[in-house]
Amino acid sequence: MMPAISDQDMNAMLAEDSRLHTTEFNTNCALHELYTYAMKYNEQLTVTLEEDEFSQKQRLAYKLDQVHNIMVEGEQP
Template identity: 45%
Template sequence: MWHRETGELWAFVPLSSLPLRFWVNVIKNPQFVFDIHKSSITDACLSVVAQTFMDSCSTSEHRLGKDSPSNKLLYAKDIPNYKSWVERYYRDITKMASISDQDMDAYLVEQSRLHASDFNVLSALSELYFYVTKYRQEVLSALDRDASCRKHKLRQKLEQIIGLVSSNS
């Protein structure tokens, strides 16, 4: 696939980079996005779906035989059809007109404005507190190592906040 602006040949990097870096991770780990518990059965099912997705985005042909894992055999007949969908998707993207940086910036600013009230500050603070208490020693050590953090006494301030929150809960 040719990159429009640089004129370089991308050896199907677009076919695998987005799915492997983002979507497969979201499929395999929905708890990263949603507040859910993932059972072992759900995990196994999601692994099959993720593997099928990866196979659909792969540029290499998979040879199946009697020793192939059952999860690969399950969707083997469907993979060629899925591959054609993926190829058409990227082909359609390459045909689209590029948008300018200014248009992208304007769109992001507008989206930020539209969803400014959607941010739940208390939920974000709760998640930060959970993270800080889970990795307390690592965070405090990192604050000790950084000269700017020491100058602003961030370790002491964070310990004070942890103490206040834990005494109130």
Template identity: 60%
Template sequence: MDSCSTSEHKLGKDSPSNKLLYAKDIPNYKSWVERYYADISRLPAISDQDMNAYLAEQARLHCNEFNMLSALNEIYSYISKYSEEITAALEQDEQARKQKLAYKLEQLIAAMSQES
């Protein structure tokens, strides 16, 4: 988890043993994670149609492997918890602004919270 974090963690005598054990490896893993996301950001954008087709195919292939409502609830819980950060990131991204994703996310959260 520390490899994916953007903040630096100070280790001390009260730090968990697993953090102390892997402290020397974290910078290496952190560079892997940064390179992974940099590689993703350089990939060409895909169309909504291609994404929808891919997701439909994946849903068909894996329809019996998980509970969709449970998965959606987990996604909603995460989005609710980090809505401000996600909305801010969407407002800063040019492609997301063009598609009005921050506004759409706010509408989705409002609709879901009314259902609860």
């Protein structure tokens, strides 16, 4: 029942809405970017975490591996 909106008007509205939210922090997007980075450098991170005394006490290499396993499980149908 509503009149159709032109592509130009729709694009302008979406661009404005996007501009209004550029300062908001998207936690899920940030976590995905961190995960992507961690997997790109997984071997170096794991070695460093296993060598660092604080990281050893906190079991960070193991926890990084757990995160990877959870992410892989989430990707499977």
